[in-house]
Every structure is written in C-alpha cells, then in structure tokens.
Amino acid sequence: MTEKNETSRRILWGAGTARTLRAHWMLHELGIAYEMRPIGSRTGETQTAEFTGLNPRQKIPLLQDGDLTLAESAAIVTYLAETYGQPAGLIPPAGSPERAKYFEWCFFTMMELDAHTLYVIRKHTQLARIYGEAADAVRAAREGFDKQVRVADQLLGSKGPFLLGGSFTGADILLTTCLSWAQRLEVPLSATLQEYAERTTSREGYRLGFAANQRA
Numbered sequence: 001m002t003e004k005n006e007t008s009r010r011i012l013w014g015a016g017t018a019r020t021l022r023a024h025w026m027l028h029e030l031g032i033a034y035e036m037r038p039i040g041s042r043t044g045e046t047q048t049a050e051f052t053g054l055n056p057r058q059k060i061p062l063l064q065d066g067d068l069t070l071a072e073s074a075a076i077v078t079y080l081a082e083t084y085g086q087p088a089g090l091i092p093p094a095g096s097p098e099r100a101k102y103f104e105w106c107f108f109t110m111m112e113l114d115a116h117t118l119y120v121i122r123k124h125t126q127l128a129r130i131y132g133e134a135a136d137a138v139r140a141a142r143e144g145f146d147k148q149v150r151v152a153d154q155l156l157g158s159k160g161p162f163l164l165g166g167s168f169t170g171a172d173i174l175l176t177t178c179l180s181w182a183q184r185l186e187v188p189l190s191a192t193l194q195e196y197a198e199r200t201t202s203r204e205g206y207r208l209g210f211a212a213n214q215r216a
C-alpha cells in the first residue's frame, strides 16, 4: 500500500466546511502529499460539468486517489486510515473488536450527530431561507444532540483520552468536527467534551488540516 502513497496522484476536492475538514485533517495526520481543489459549498462550484462527472451527488468532499474516486467524508477518512494509517494506529486492525467499535462510533457520529441533529438545526436556522423556519424541529434536534452526545461524554469522562482509548483514530476526527460544528451552532458542550476537543484540535494534523481547509 505504501507504493501507492508514493506514485498515485491524489486530489482532494472541497474546502471550507466541517465535512471537508475531516479529509484534510486525516491527510495531514498521515503526512501524505495531495493536490487541492478547494471548491466551496453553495457556490455553484459543485455543479460544474467537470465535478458532476466525478461526483454525480454534487457534494464535497471528494477524494481521487489514483484510479479511485471516493465520496462521503467518513468513507474518505476510513479509507485513508486503512490504506496509509495502520502503522500510526489511526484505525484498529481489520476484523478486530476495536475495528467494530471504530465503525460503531463512525456510523453513530455521522447519523445521530451530523445528519439527524446538527444538520437539522442548520437547515432550519442558518439555511431557513431554503428549508423554512421549523422551531419545533430545531428544539427537538438540540435535545436529540444533547442526549446522543452524552454517550461520548460518559465514555470520555470515564476512559479516554480518545474514543477508542489510547489511540487517536479517524473516529475522533468525525466526532471532533461535529463538536466544533455544535459550538458554532451555539449548542452547549460539557466540560469533558470541551477538554476532549481541545486535546484533539491541539494536534499538528488538525492545525495543518484546518489551514488547508480554508478557502482563500
């Protein structure tokens, strides 16, 4: 797999959002070179013929790694960790109980925190001009986020320092980006979750990935 690292052309499409940050962050955790196409969301740049040809979903992030074209931020983070990050412990070994827990945290974070609650809040507040006002849905989503994220809060309060224990993994990238997103939406976080986010965002990979994720 490391030969691929040295020879294939790697291009990451997308910048400027919590979801694009996930891919930039993992690439910088791995320290592997890539080209950037920092197209933005809601700019029309995901609708061009060139990008639509690559991703008919018209969504960022999108990774090209040699012949592979891959959408979905959690899939990109997991693919990169599996292909290039096992020596660094960025994902547990395939088939292990720890890998099963890695998947549990990834799917939980993407579904219960990203899609079901944070994005619902965003849709009916910051994007209300498109999706409409829906105060009840926003209230329920805030409560839902609070209830669901408590699972991470309890685990990190009693174990940690990362979701899977001693090793920082792709699952921490997904959770941290959701926690930062929650803070931007003024959803309160417990002291344990704030300390966790301070720990994960103090990493060099985060600092470099965050800088790469800025749109000029």
Ligand SMILES: N[C@@H](CCC(=O)N[C@@H](CS)C(=O)NCC(=O)O)C(=O)O
Binding pocket: 017, 018, 019, 020, 040, 041, 042, 043, 044, 045, 046, 047, 058, 059, 060, 061, 071, 072, 073, 074
């Ligand atoms: N589940 C997808 C969601 C991707 C997504 O919705 N991306 C948004 C930006 S955060 C997007 O590209 N929207 C299309 C646009 O705004 O043009 C993932 O995690 O990658």
